[in-house]
Amino acid sequence: MKILNISTIIPLKGLPRDNDIILQIQDYLKNKYNYQFIIAKSLPFSPSFLGLFSQKWKKYSEYTKQKKLKIYGYNTLIYSWLAPPTSNLWIYYFLIPLNYLWYNFKIKKQLSNFANDTDLIVTQSIFPDALYGYWLAKRLKKPYVVNIRNGIPSIFKLFPLSRITKNAFAIITPSPLDYKKFKDQLNIQLIPHPINDSFFTKEKQSTNLSTIKIVSVCRLLDLKHIDWVINTLALIKSKGFSFQYNIIGDGPETEKLKTLTKTLKLNENVIFHGYQTPQYIKQYLVESHIFIMPSYPEALGIAFLEAAASNCLIVGHKNSGVDGLLIHKHSAIFVDKNSITDEILHIFNHISPSFLKQYNDNARRIVDKIKWNRIGELYHNLYSK
Structure with missing residues (x-):
């Protein structure tokens, strides 16, 4: 089985360290169960001039220009999305229409070609992973899994997030608190991160x-x-x-x-x-x-x-x-x-x-x-x- 892992939380050299637990889980499943994985990682869209003011935004621009690279041995597609420097989920929500247009005009073709032969799409966060995973799954007619981290229950009642969770093959979370928040409104499964x-x-x-x-x-x-x-x-x-x-x-x-x-x-x-x-x-x-x-x-x-x-x-x-x-x-x-x-x-x-x-x-x-x-x-x- 070949799986596309759509994840913002994949470490990249020169950027603040993300947890590598997603890669560890991939390695384990590949070695024990013979799964194949490819990765699609998003970074905020960064015009070149922003690199003059921030090393981080300069790295965003450099990576998105590369488009494809190897991360810890996995074929990885780097793509951009429209995101301000914030972690506020409501701001991300109100940017969905712009990101839908961005996806259709800038991302859809390269993401579709990259993931065409996969059997399953797994998304590691709601913004932008589940959004792009949902749009891609509809286009390729693939099942997809949604991973919820630090979710807000009220936001999931709104379109299109309600449709994303409704049509997901499965919804999972590593968080006991997110499981508690969502178990009465979503068919969600708790899968904590494993301990070495x-x-x-x-x-x-x-x-x-x-x-x-x-x-x-x-x-x-x-x-x-x-x-x-x-x-x-x-x-x-x-x-x-x-x-x-x-x-x-x-x-x-x-x-x-x-x-x-x-x-x-x-x-x-x-x-x-x-x-x-x-x-x-x-x-x-x-x-x-x-x-x-x-x-x-x-x-x-x-x-x-x-x-x-x-x-x-x-x-x-x-x-x-x-x-x-x-x-x-x-x-x-x-x-x-x-x-x-x-x-x-x-x-x-x-x-x-x-x-x-x-x-x-x-x-x-x-x-x-x-x-x-x-x-x-x-x-x-x-x-x-």
Whole structure:
């Protein structure tokens, strides 16, 4: 079977790092079930002059001019769509008529020729992937799968999104929260991102709690709210607790967070590691007691699941990420801006081997079901239909 994967979230050199989980899933299905994949990746339309003001928009222009290239061994078509520099779904929605014209006059022919011999179309987001996938599927008379990430229920009741979901062969999501939002109005299936077996550990290397080890693994973006964590830890330190906080990742908030750390006199407690390899990350997860990332919004956050597999106590944001897959005060702790200080203080006041074991055991019973063989089987069952 040959599958066209229409995805905006495919990493490209020189652009901000996208998660490569889509490529990992492709590799697994190709190797185990002999699927073939090709990729169509969209980038915002970028006239050449915009490259004078932004390196990112310059890269957009360069890639769309190439049209076809290999990404991690997969034949890939790069095409453009009309998108302002925003992630607002409503703005994307109101641009649908313009993108329909753009598709018909600029994209339809090259996308149709590229995907003509495929058996199935899989789209990885609503804008623009599902739009273009739907228009292409109608033209080629192919079945298509819609993947929902950070969706807004009310927007899916409107034309043409209502028609896209109605005519899809299947609707899936990696997000427990999106599944909860849409399960009553759409025939949607939850398929979380799989966890690599290497992250599963039987026990911590150390049960010494004299210094609590905390870790975050993420792109340092404003929505990750790492500043909340640092501010909270300043209070924790003032109460005499000992801790080490390791921040693994980089991003536009890095210098701001380093300045905040210095201002709060936490340089001895907070360590910035920058971007690191999975092997490096795994070692810190194994050595840490708490994984924290109060990110909002967050479709899933595979780092939460990897940390749970490594027996870390998970602290995330309410109604985001793995909230709904893990359960508050049972297998994780979920916070918001108003509650993070009280919840972290509660952890420090009550932390013990038995306290951690209770949360870890409950979380492990859940994440043990999200290994590659199980998730791969779910995808195979879906695609083979």
